[in-house]
Amino acid sequence: MTTAPYGAWASPLDARTVAARDGRPAWVGFVGDDVWWTEPRPGEGGRRALIRRRPDGVEESVLPAPWRVRSRVVEYGSRPWTGTVTERGPLVVFSSSADQRLYAYEPDSGAAPRPLTPRSAAAGGLRWADPVLRPESGEVWCVLEEFAEERPTDPRRVIAAVPLDGSAAERRESVRELSDDRHRFLTGPRISPDGRRVAWLAWEDPVTSGAGTLAMVAEITAKGEFADIRPLAGDLGPGHPGGGAQGESIAQVEWATDGSLLCVSDRDGWWEPMRLDPDAADGGKAGGRALCPGRQEEFGGPLRTIGQRWLVPLENGTLAVLHGRGPKTLGILDPVSGEVVDSAGPWTDWAATLAAHGTRVIGVAAGPRGTYDIVELDTCTGRSRTIAARHTAVLDRAYHPSPQARTFTGPGGRVIHAHIHPPRHPEHAAPEGELPPYVVWAPSGPAEHAPPALDLEIAYFTSRGFGVAAVDHGGPTDHDREYRERQRGRPGMADVEDCAAVARALADEGSADRDRLAIRGGGAGGWVAAASLTSTDLYACGVLRHPVLDLAARATGGDHDLESRHPESPAGPPADVPDRSPAHRTDRITAPFLLLHGADDAVCPPARCERFLAGVSGRGIPHACLVFPGEGHGFRFADTRIRALEAELALYAETFGIARGDVPVLALHT
Incomplete structure (x- = not known):
């Protein structure tokens, strides 16, 4: 056992290994007996590959590089593919990340993918998601998101039918619109087993808020059109026509084999599975029945991306x-x-x-x-x-983090949940009496939680002698409607308070060095990290990854549709909310920080970062900013992930006075 200061330990896990294995598989499905899914490939330009696994266990990447299977509907990415088996073998329809067009592909035919939808005059102005194949009618039904050039923050969304024969590849007029655009957000259609009915979800406020949702149903006519469109269940909540005082959020609808409609609703305070009668005359409320009442568990969650199940x-x-x-x-x-x-x-x-x-x-x-x-x-x-x-396996288990699920007490006595990852190394120990530096990981968004799963990014730090405290937004006992409602009128401030409470508790109990605490977050968590630096002197430094920095500007400053609506749900109308945005409080920052963002980020535009940096510049606060060309919201390229991780470690080393020779020195400006 070698004695060395916390943070100075030598680790076998380098940033390149972490970056190569970042991300997770997604969007699983069956095409016949084959299992299909999408998979991140950081080393291949950050593309999402479409993978096929045959019954004999043989796997293949169905589409060669540079094909990337990803839908940008609501920007965060929604279900991008569907498939079925025809007499010629598998037929797959997918959204291409490069141009956002839908393509049809028969991998066993040897032919290249063929476009089904037209190019848009505006880049990515036509987007498609959550598709469902109807080969008997020669169509694929899906969500269409359409941007007008004059109003890029206000798209239309409808359920549309796209011909499989390619006739719409050059003609937008060949796409049939099945629903109207009265609702701001939609999921793709779910078709009943007998093909006579269709159901989908519709809502107005951001998908991440858990706000009110409607379960819509319609009859499918002999011509393949929607008739008798009506809400069967749900409640959009206050501020919307016909909305109740609280709202009802429905996370998913699905048809059962008996023709009844299944949904996941938080009508009773928790997202629970229910059975609805599609023939109910009262909108489904009396006809609805909870399938396992009283468990006080979540069987669903906010629709962060369209197509979750x-x-x-x-x-x-x-x-x-x-x-x-x-x-x-x-x-x-x-x-x-x-x-x-x-x-x-x-x-x-x-x-x-x-x-x-x-x-x-x-x-x-x-x-x-x-x-x-x-x-x-x-x-x-x-x-x-x-x-x-x-x-x-790329790392011996002796180096794996050993998380401790813990609860802490926050303001007003509320319970805070976090996973605490102490430093861990089989061959290193710190000098007697030394306390470790700790990095607090802010939750990345509404209802996000810190999963008890192996995270190589966390291992990268714990194996070097840093502790990590991953604070849980969607805590195990608070993740219900009451928990979600506590954020209203206080955009992200509950998370700021929770992170600070965890950090102070670790220092008070002697688990963490009070003088070597850092905060780190991405996206909405980046807002928490930045707001923490502007509201407290608790942290010695912070890392802001593609952060939200200006809440008020999001409603008026040209952000994409989903983000421009955020202030209206968790915080009320912007005019009614005191501006706690870090961009307006840069004079309060006293700690060094690292800002990381993508040059093509439509969720958190680079212009916000530039204004934030302008407010700090010249004030003597050490800081660095790395801008990554070609990256959007979240980092997909292996080289980006390597540079970001090494820069983060370099900031901690510089701030905490730790000698490390395994990462480039970070140039800090004042």
Whole structure:
């Protein structure tokens, strides 16, 4: 055992290894008996590859580089593909990241993908997401997001039918609009087993807020049009026509095999599975029945991206569900008895993507000793197994973080949940009496949680002698409607307070060095980190990754549609909310910081970062800013991730007075 100061330990885990294995699989599905999903490839220009796994276990990347399968609907990325089997083999329809057009592809034919939708006069002005194939009618139905050049922050969204014969590739007029555009946000359609009805979700406020939602239903006519469109359940909440005092958020709708409509609703305070009668005359409220009442767990979550699934019906009438307080577990729900039987295995968190075929259920899951992989549950045998693991073991388990799930007390006595990752190295120990530096990771957005899963970024720091405190926004006992409502009128300030409470508690109990505390966050978490630097002198430094910096400007300054609406939901109208934005409080910053953002970020525009830096410049505050060409919101390129991680470590080393020779020196300006 070598004695060395905390933060100065030598680690076998370098930034290149972390970057190469960053991200997780997503958007699982079946095409016949084959399992398909999308997968990040940081080393291939950050593209999202479409992967196919045959029943014999053979995997292949279906589309070669530079094809990237990603939809930019609501900017965060929504379900980009669907597939079915025809007499010629698999038929897949996907959204291409490069031009946002829909393409049809038959991988067994040898032909190249062919476009189904037209190019837009505005870059990415036509976008498509959450597609559903209807080969019997020669169409694919999906969400269409259409931007007008004169109003780039105010798109139309409708459910549209795109011909599979390619006739709309040059003619926008060949796309049939099935719904109207009265609602600001929509999910893709869910078609009943008999093909006579369709359901979808519609709402007005940002998808991440958990605000009120409507479950819409319509009849499908013989011509393939929507008729008798009506809301079956849900409530848009205050401020919207017909909205109630509280609102009802529905996270998902899905048809059961018996023709009833399943939904995940927070009508009773928690997102729970319910069965609705589509023929109910009262909008479904009296006809709705909770399938497992009283569990006080979440079976859903806010629609951060369109196409998420926490529930899928199985052929025998049971349901595969994701549920829990904070991290999710895969279980099988008997809708008659209300019992839920959980699958066995080492997985402690499941992502909101599920698919079923026969007795097989697939999802994306991770555990404390492994990152997110494709997992299959055989409901006949009860056996779960990893069937596709892109992440191979790259680090001896002795270096893995050893997280401690803990609770802390925040303002007003509220409970704060966090995963505490102390420094860990099998061959290093700190000098007696030394306390470790700690980095507080702010939650990245509404209802986000810190999963108890292996995170190589955390291991990068803990194996070097830094502690990491990952604060949980969607805490295991507070992640319900009451918890979400506590943010209203206080945009992100509850998270600022929670992070500070955790940091102070770790210092007070002697687990962390009070003089070597840092805060770090990305996106909405970047706002928390920046607001923390402007509201307290608790932290010695901070790292702001593609941060939100100006709440008021988002409503008027040309941000994309989803973000421009954020102030109206968690904070009320901008005029009614005191401006706590870091961009307007730069005179209060006294600690060094590192700002990282993408040059093409439409969610948190670079102009906001430039104004923030202008407010700090010349005040003697050491800071650095790295701008990454070609990157949007969140970093996808391996080289970007390497540079960002090494720069973060360099900031901590410089601020805390730690000698490290394994990363480039960070040039700090004042």
